Amino acid sequence: MKRIYYIIALLLLLTVQLKAQKVDATLELLVSIAEKDLVTQDPTVQDPVTVNAKLVWAESKKQLAVVIKASIFTDWHIYSKVTKGSPFIPTTIEVKFPEGALLPIGEWEKPFDEEFNESSSIYVGDELFFIRYYNVKDAVKIQGEFRAGLYYQACDPFQCFPPKTKMISL
Numbered sequence: 001m002k003r004i005y006y007i008i009a010l011l012l013l014l015t016v017q018l019k020a021q022k023v024d025a026t027l028e029l030l031v032s033i034a035e036k037d038l039v040t041q042d043p044t045v046q047d048p049v050t051v052n053a054k055l056v057w058a059e060s061k062k063q064l065a066v067v068i069k070a071s072i073f074t075d076w077h078i079y080s081k082v083t084k085g086s087p088f089i090p091t092t093i094e095v096k097f098p099e100g101a102l103l104p105i106g107e108w109e110k111p112f113d114e115e116f117n118e119s120s121s122i123y124v125g126d127e128l129f130f131i132r133y134y135n136v137k138d139a140v141k142i143q144g145e146f147r148a149g150l151y152y153q154a155c156d157p158f159q160c161f162p163p164k165t166k167m168i169s170l
Contacts (some may be wrong), residue, residue, distance in 0.1 A: 021105050023065075023133045027058040031065045035129055040071040043126075048073035048156070053148040053168040061136065064102070066095060066148050066170070068130040070123070077122035078152040080113035088120060089153035089163045093130055096167070098144035102134040146170035 040050040053068045072078060082088045093108055111128040113121040130150070136142060149167035153160055 021135075023105055024058045024060065024063050027056065027063050027065060027133065030056050030058070031067055031131060034065075034067050035069070035131075038067060038069045040069050040126075043071050043073035043076070045073060048076040048154045048161070049078060049150075049152060049164075049166070051150055051166040051168060053170055055146055055148075055170040063105070063133060063135055065131060065133045068093065068148055068150065068168075070128040070130070070150060070152075071126040072124055072128070072154070076154055076156045077116070077124045078150075078154055079116075079120055080110070080123050081121040083119040086119055088155070088160070089151075091123065091150055091152040093132075094147075094149050094151055094165060094167060095132075096145060096147040098142060098146075101137055101142050101144075103137050105133040105135060108132045 034054050034056045038052055038054050040052045043050045050071045051068065053066065056065045056067060058064065070078070079088050079090045082090050109129070109131040111123055111125070111130070113123050116122040147167045147169055149165060151163060151165045153163045155161070
């Protein structure tokens with residue numbers, strides 16, 4: 001009998017956690033609008049990757065999303081995955097939030113990547129979106145600096161630039 005109670009309690013706990021992890025449907029709609037409205041500067045040969053970011057709040061203010069857009073110059077790429085020991089640097093998402101204010105919902109949604117060779121994959125294109133949703137844990141702690149961006153290495157068929165970080169204040 002105790003075993004049944006433990007199983008029921010565990011199922012209830014999992015249900016509560018799953019509900020807490022659900023993204024508000026209106027927030028998802030607001031994020032899709034933000035994707036269309038988010039503009040990056042045109043990349044150039046001297047600066048082949050441009051980045052912009054936006055914080056999107058749910059109407060309830062209980063959730064928010066970080067939307068990062070990257071644009072990459074024609075014939076250039078950044079690495080999404082590389083094998084251990086590779087000389088290339090994979091792209092990582094960098095965020096800075098007030099500590100303890102947000103709880104992530106799931107993982108980062110990332111753009112489609114292309115296989116570059118047997119040891120790496122790359123991002124190419126002018127509309128790459130990285131999105132992550134968060135529950136607002138403590139609205140009181142929400143005061144402070146919000147920054148988001150990318151750490152990446154840009155390469156074309158002939159050269160690679162040193163790794164670079166681009167952060168945007170939100």
